[in-house]
Amino acid sequence: MARETVRIGTAEAAPGTKATGAVHVANRPDGSPIFIPVMIVNGVEDGPVVGMDGCTHGDEYEGPEAVQTLVAQLDPTRMRGALIGVPVVNILAFQAMQRVTPHDPLSYPDLNRNYPGRPDGGLTARIAYTHFHEIVARTEVFITVHSGASFAMLPPKLIFHESDDELGRKSLEIAKAFGWEILWRNGSYPGTLNGSAERRGIVCIAPEFGGTDRMPQHRADRTRRLVTGATNVMKHLGMLEGRPQLPDRWVVVEGESHLFASHGGLLAYEADFELGQGVAAGQKIARILDLYGNEIEAVVAPYDGLAIMMRTLPLINPGDWVVGIGKYVRVIENRE
Numbered sequence: 001m002a003r004e005t006v007r008i009g010t011a012e013a014a015p016g017t018k019a020t021g022a023v024h025v026a027n028r029p030d031g032s033p034i035f036i037p038v039m040i041v042n043g044v045e046d047g048p049v050v051g052m053d054g055c056t057h058g059d060e061y062e063g064p065e066a067v068q069t070l071v072a073q074l075d076p077t078r079m080r081g082a083l084i085g086v087p088v089v090n091i092l093a094f095q096a097m098q099r100v101t102p103h104d105p106l107s108y109p110d111l112n113r114n115y116p117g118r119p120d121g122g123l124t125a126r127i128a129y130t131h132f133h134e135i136v137a138r139t140e141v142f143i144t145v146h147s148g149a150s151f152a153m154l155p156p157k158l159i160f161h162e163s164d165d166e167l168g169r170k171s172l173e174i175a176k177a178f179g180w181e182i183l184w185r186n187g188s189y190p191g192t193l194n195g196s197a198e199r200r201g202i203v204c205i206a207p208e209f210g211g212t213d214r215m216p217q218h219r220a221d222r223t224r225r226l227v228t229g230a231t232n233v234m235k236h237l238g239m240l241e242g243r244p245q246l247p248d249r250w251v252v253v254e255g256e257s258h259l260f261a262s263h264g265g266l267l268a269y270e271a272d273f274e275l276g277q278g279v280a281a282g283q284k285i286a287r288i289l290d291l292y293g294n295e296i297e298a299v300v301a302p303y304d305g306l307a308i309m310m311r312t313l314p315l316i317n318p319g320d321w322v323v324g325i326g327k328y329v330r331v332i333e334n335r336e
């Protein structure tokens with residue numbers, strides 16, 4: 001069946017071509033546009049539409065690098081369906097080099113607490129509304145990339161939705177196809193893109209990886225693994241030829257898993273603590289020191305689990321989170 005041109009905002013990609021453009025959100029006081037950049041890769045045969053975005057949080061640069069690299073690598077003349085890439089969703093937070101929208105007195109300025117957005121809301125709610133309705137709603141599977149931003153590091157892990165219905169089954173299937181070992185079930189909050197997409201029947205997974213370590217070779221490795229994950233999903237869906245590269249097993253974890261500091265001070269990790277590895281109930285993970293080097297608080301694992309988040313910024317305020325420990329749910333062996 002002949003494919004049609006894909007049009008989003010000013011981007012128009014005929015079958016077998018790529019295109020870039022922008023979706024308009026609003027204008028700044030000086031009249032310049034606030035927009036969402038889009039990159040379309042339109043295949044030559046019909047197939048699913050998959051989306052991938054970055055910089056929902058403005059200081060998480062793994063997403064833009066992965067989207068740009070994925071779009072550059074795809075050959076639309078050898079592809080079914082379409083890929084819609086959004087390198088930067090919250091352009092205002094991105095330019096301000098921070099997590100949230102810099103000026104938004106009307107809505108909570110974290111974009112990922114504003115979905116599905118409001119056309120008549122504050123600026124962040126309007127960005128969410130435009131992104132969700134003009135872009136995400138056009139897809140069947142959406143990949144939204146996050147990281148540890150400017151204060152934390154995350155091992156490669158992926159948030160998916162687990163439930164007993166068709167959507168839960170598809171979400172686990174796509175999460176496994178991405179090819180990362182650590183799967184965090186239902187690790188989302190009210191107002192996230194994941195939740196709003198799922199209520200529309202769109203499978204939405206959130207790979208989270210990296211953060212404060214921005215050495216070039218490590219960035220390149222993370223980009224490679226994110227792009228491999230996306231092409232794995234596209235192979236699984238029949239959009240690209242070939243088989244996904246899958247791990248020997250997947251480890252499913254769950255839980256509102258942050259451990260918070262009661263005291264401010266300087267954070268020091270124990271030598272045997274390692275991100276992405278298991279911790280045992282009662283294991284001392286870190287110490288909080290006062291200005292004179294005295295230990296004023298011990299951070300201890302409350303249960304057996306997997307270290308899925310780690311604050312790397314040594315300064316810590318009371319109430320900040322130190323680490324995230326995912327509770328073990330089950331291991332899924334890859335029998336293929």
Ligand SMILES: [Zn+2]
Pocket residue numbers: 056057060145146147
């Ligand atoms: Zn994020």
